[in-house]
Amino acid sequence: MIDLAILGLLTEQDLHGYELKKRLGELLSGRASISFGSLYPALARLEAQGHVKAVDQPTAAPITPMTGSLAGELSAFKARVRESSIVKVGGRGKKVYGITDAGRGRLVELMTDPDLSDDRAFTLRVAFARHLDSNPRLELFERRRTELLGRRDALSRRTADRRHDRYLGALQERDADHLANDLAWLDRLIDLERTPSMQSTEEHS
Amino acid sequence: MIDLAILGLLTEQDLHGYELKKRLGELLSGRASISFGSLYPALARLEAQGHVKAVDQPTAAPITPMTGSLAGELSAFKARVRESSIVKVGGRGKKVYGITDAGRGRLVELMTDPDLSDDRAFTLRVAFARHLDSNPRLELFERRRTELLGRRDALSRRTADRRHDRYLGALQERDADHLANDLAWLDRLIDLERTPSMQSTEEHS
DNA sequence: TGTTCGCTACATCGATTCGATACATCGCAA
DNA sequence: TTGCGATGTATCGAATCGATGTAGCGAACA
Known part of the structure; x- marks a missing residue:
């Protein structure tokens, strides 16, 4: 977009x-x-x-x-x-x-578009997150989290039936790592958002 | 592609x-x-x-x-x-x-196209890597590694001049993590490729 | 002085891709 | 038998890309 x-x-x-x-x-x-x-x-x-x-x-x-x-x-x-x-x-x-x-x-x-499947679009939304109110911002992160959890489930379900070759397996492993990484990162963001310390997000310097 | x-x-x-x-x-x-x-x-x-x-x-x-x-x-x-x-x-x-x-x-x-900047295309190449000879396959991985190192340098150089807000910083952090992840993953692949153990890559089946 | 080079900047081209949609056929279940 | 969801091919317009074409400007240099 x-x-x-x-x-x-x-x-x-x-x-x-x-x-x-x-x-x-x-x-x-x-x-x-x-x-x-x-x-x-x-x-x-x-x-x-x-x-x-x-x-x-x-x-x-x-x-x-x-x-x-x-x-x-x-x-x-x-x-x-x-x-x-x-x-x-x-x-x-x-x-x-x-x-x-x-x-x-x-x-x-x-x-605030409900479609969180586009990674590029989500990245952009984070980049401009400061223009968003605290509430929809938190919601953005949490809905993204749901999206990623869904992907992780789909991935692990696909991993079950494996007659892959080595490289397919490596790709799945990489995807899983990325997903875990992103989820941890999102959780950190959400935590930061929830703790009311330092409400001044260095507003538009 | x-x-x-x-x-x-x-x-x-x-x-x-x-x-x-x-x-x-x-x-x-x-x-x-x-x-x-x-x-x-x-x-x-x-x-x-x-x-x-x-x-x-x-x-x-x-x-x-x-x-x-x-x-x-x-x-x-x-x-x-x-x-x-x-x-x-x-x-x-x-x-x-x-x-x-x-x-x-x-x-x-x-x-074997020299352009390794397209992530999607690289993923596809890995998915079909078994159809490639050992030599160009190793070269593929190594050239991708160079590409990623270049990105990491560019990223850390950009991190130097920071007057970002919190969310921009978080995005850069996420990028850096992904990059480190991918590099480690690539190194593992390269190591596997170099060690001549188990040359039978469970050929086409 | 002028000439050449590279950066800034706007614009358009054809090709590629997407998302939606249309329209059949099949299998299956109410 | 009727109707619905999955299978399957196909096309449309819009969005996007990558390449290319233009100019103006500043700096380098002869």
């Missing part, structure tokens, strides 16, 4: 397409990046639906606009733009997108 | 579309199944390329073909077909596919 990725990122900061792609690549640790061939159509779709809209200035630090149009003034303006925000965002390129109220609503929908 | 999945499965037994989908679902433990919308076009493509071809009988047990065309004869034929092999394969449905020599060549190409 590319919409989830886009809306989640735009919740934190207005961005243009290229930056979106880069951020997402970092967020998901290299793998599971998105391609331009899906990004730009998705942005157009979201804009048509009113979930995002093009803005002319990055929100981070409003830049004093150009007054004249002389060459010297121009380059000074560019320099101001370039250094205005922590990372360069919408330097010269066009089309900086921001999220709308409708988009924020849509994001909540996507975050 | 759906071609890899199809050719790999057909190497072991002639199958029709529906069976292919089921087998693949089992093979990959539920997740990562393929859809009909990609399966049938892929089969048509592979047939056009000469990598698979439609066969009229499942290989398992050749069935005496129909001689007449009377209704009684027909149902008897169907019954014979249905009970001819261990699992029902091509029961009444048409289009049982088998792999060709060209297809086998293509499979080797896909199995």
Whole structure:
């Protein structure tokens, strides 16, 4: 779900397409990046639906606009733009997108979608979990836990009838390890969520 | 790469579309199944390329073909077909596919493809690893190991500059665990491959 | 000075894949 | 016999990918 990725990122900061792609690549640790061939159509779709809209200035630090149009003034303006925000965002390129109220609503929908079978989508939801209230967040984790338990059962049931070769067996072993790993990890997250210590989740620094 | 999945499965037994989908679902433990919308076009493509071809009988047990065309004869034929092999394969449905020599060549190409970045494709290659010679198989594992080491480095480098929130951090932790897990698993596989004990990999059965 | 290179940025192309759906046939049970 | 669920092939539109094409810009270098 590319919409989830886009809306989640735009919740934190207005961005243009290229930056979106880069951020997402970092967020998901290299793998599971998105391609331009899906990004730009998705942005157009979201804009048509009113979930995002093009803005002319990055929100981070409003830049004093150009007054004249002389060459010297121009380059000074560019320099101001370039250094205005922590990372360069919408330097010269066009089309900086921001999220709308409708988009924020849509994001909540996507975050609380009952389908937990898509691993990539779940990863994205965790990445944006701070935008979720404590309650649905906890529910997200617990429903994911149920999903993983189901997979583990299915896997162990499949392991029963084995006339596999060595490599099939190794794959199942790897799956089981991953599953156990993820479950332990989820349990840790759930515990952290339940203990009311440190409610300040270093809110949007 | 759906071609890899199809050719790999057909190497072991002639199958029709529906069976292919089921087998693949089992093979990959539920997740990562393929859809009909990609399966049938892929089969048509592979047939056009000469990598698979439609066969009229499942290989398992050749069935005496129909001689007449009377209704009684027909149902008897169907019954014979249905009970001819261990699992029902091509029961009444048409289009049982088998792999060709060209297809086998293509499979080797896909199995030894240098791109190890696609996790799904790598999993499939391991699942069909028994069809590979010992040498390219070992190489497959070792190149995958290099790939994973690269990811781990990238990840730890990214962990350095952290102003993440709690959930981002948790995701990175999970990735690191998975990576360590996979590397240990791969090392075990490589060790097994290197020790010349038990060269009989319970060949095709 | 200008020229070349690489990065940023937007955009589109064809091919692949997905998810849904349609439409038959079969086996089985109410 | 009727109706339902599993089997089976097939196609549709939408989503996505990977490749490629464009430009502008800054830095390096002759």
